[in-house]
Amino acid sequence: MITEGEIIMNTEHRQQKISFWHSMKTQFIAVVILVAAVIVILYTLMIMPGVKSNIRSIYSNYLLDLSISYGREMESAMQVNIDLLDNPEAAQDILQQIDVAGAKTAYAYLVGFDGTMLYHPTAEKIGQPVENDAVKKMLKEIQGGSIPKPETVQYVFQGEKKFSACYTSKKQFILVVTADDAELLAPALMLEQRGILISGVLLLLGALAAFVFATRITRPLSKITDSVNRIAQLDLRNDQVLEQCAAHRGEVGSIANAVLRMKEALTEIVQKIRQQSGQLFDASETLNNNAVKTAGNVNNVETAVNEIATSATSQAQETQGATESIISMGTMIEDSTSQVKSMNETADVMNESGQIAKKALEELGEINERATESINVIYEQTNTTNDSALKIKDATSLIASIADETNLLSLNASIEAARAGEAGKGFAVVAAQIQKLAEQSNESAKRIEDIIRELLKDSETAVHTMEDVKKIMQEQNEKVKKTAEVFEQMHEGVNLSIHGMVSIEEQTQKIEDARNKIVDTVQSLSAIAEENAASTQETSASMMEIGSVINDISQNAENLKNIAEVLERNMQLFQMEES
16 A cells, blocks of 8 residues: 655656766767867868879979970070080079079079089089989989980978979080978968868867757756656646746747646546545545444453354354264274174184194195105105216316317427328318317307306205205194194184174164163153254354454545545645635
């Protein structure tokens, strides 16, 4: 049964605080930040490498065009001034005009086919061997007899990555236009930094927007949660906040309307239970009062019936006791008569049996004498069998000895047949057969010897057994004679007992006739007393059952009253609008 304390405990709602990471608002903002972060990462890892590659390609073509253009200009100038390559100042007038847009560190230099620096912006390097590995590789190709085509190469010089365009002229020079890779990619790096900065700003704006939208979404849900918590605390009064949330057109409105419908249904159920609980309390109280009164009346009736039943039962028990005593006497008399008759019959049987036993003992004596004679014969035959077995054993030993000698002779015959060659083949076959027969005879002799050994063992056991039997038969003959003498004495005693039993049987019959008359009278009284006792016992049992039922009704009525009281108090816990 649910108590009031359990109802109150169950209606107390645990105000579970939603953790920061489990909040819908946090999760919504996290999704927005995650999407923005993915975009920034994709921009950095996929778009920017493509941008850098395109910029390198543009600058590669640009530097290659510059090297080809100024290389051809150098070739044209050499047609006018053949000693141009030997005059660094003249080469400087042409090459210092090279300008790479966005690359202030870009410069050009000339290298002769012998690997000597013909011109370099750094005057100290003029006349020195070239240090660029890419140019050295081109010089090896030239020495191999081939003129490399204009191309762009990348290399590292003094820890910095360089990007160069090389033009190889048939006029015995290589024009190299070079620039720092980092300076060429500076616009791309700036673009990347701006992109990351803009992405960060967008990320913050997105997080802020997500926070605002998440707040707008979760605020009504929080209000609905508070309303549901109030319902869980049994507060069914009107809730203006919940009705305002129900006016929303989205999912929040649907949830709020569902909660309102649940609240209305719960309110209606509680009102009906309140009405029924009052009626139940009144009915249970009336039932309890009536049950208490009825239980008192039933107890009084049950007491009176129990007293009557006790008296009737006592009378029936006394009458039944007298009847049983007389019946017991009759039974004892009948048993005595029966025992006397049985003893008389038994005595006759014993007399006859004694005669038969006497005759049987005489026959048994004769049989024992014949059995003794037969046992003596068997004893002598067993000894004879034992002697014969010993003789067979000796013969078996002789057969085994002959078989061994035959086996040896057959072996010698086989050897002689082998020496005789073709003439002794037939004799060898006969010798082999004789050897087999000798071996079989030897094996048979061993088996016979084993059998004889067992036979001797059994024969010795039989001899000892027959000696024991002879002794037993002698004792048995003596016992049979003594038993015959005892049976003769018993026969005389039985005859005397038969005469006494006949007299006892006549006196017992007279007592039996008197007992039968008394039994008839007492049985009539006993039947009347038993009927009275049975009737009163049935009445008492019925009253006890009625009393038990009334007590159960009273107890259940009390329990029902308690349930109604608890239900009424629990219904008062619901807070509802006053009607």
